[in-house]
Amino acid sequence: MDLAQLQTIERAGVSFSIQVAVPGGGNTLILSPIEVLSFLDDKDQLTAKHFGVPVEDYLEWVKTDGTPRCGAKTTKGKVCRNFVSGGIQMPLHKWRKLDGGLCAVHGGENSVEANM
Ligand SMILES: [Zn+2]
Secondary structure, three states: OHHHHHHHHHHHHOOEEEEEOOOOOEEEEEEHHHHHHHHHHHHHHHHHHHHHHOOHHHHHHHHOOOEEEEEOOOOOOEOOOOEEOOOOOOOHHHHHHHHHOOOOOOOOOOOOOOOO
């Protein structure tokens, strides 16, 4: 199937939709003929591009169910990865803003220091 064939199909009134994973379930995306070709090549890349983020971010967002993780280093030098307070199943762009922030232990908004 090439682009011209897909465009012919689209002009005839057919739309291309796919189901993609998002925290809490699935999302329907409508694809252009060019996106259909990208989709056949790499579904995750296409989905990430559709959302406007790097593919690693999209996959991590789904894997963590939209829950941002702490980016502070523990005393052992490892990345903490505790949940950052504020909820689960966050929209992608909000999740990206908060991921790598601080959990309560490391000075996040519900920590003792933040409430003094
Ligand atoms: Zn932490």
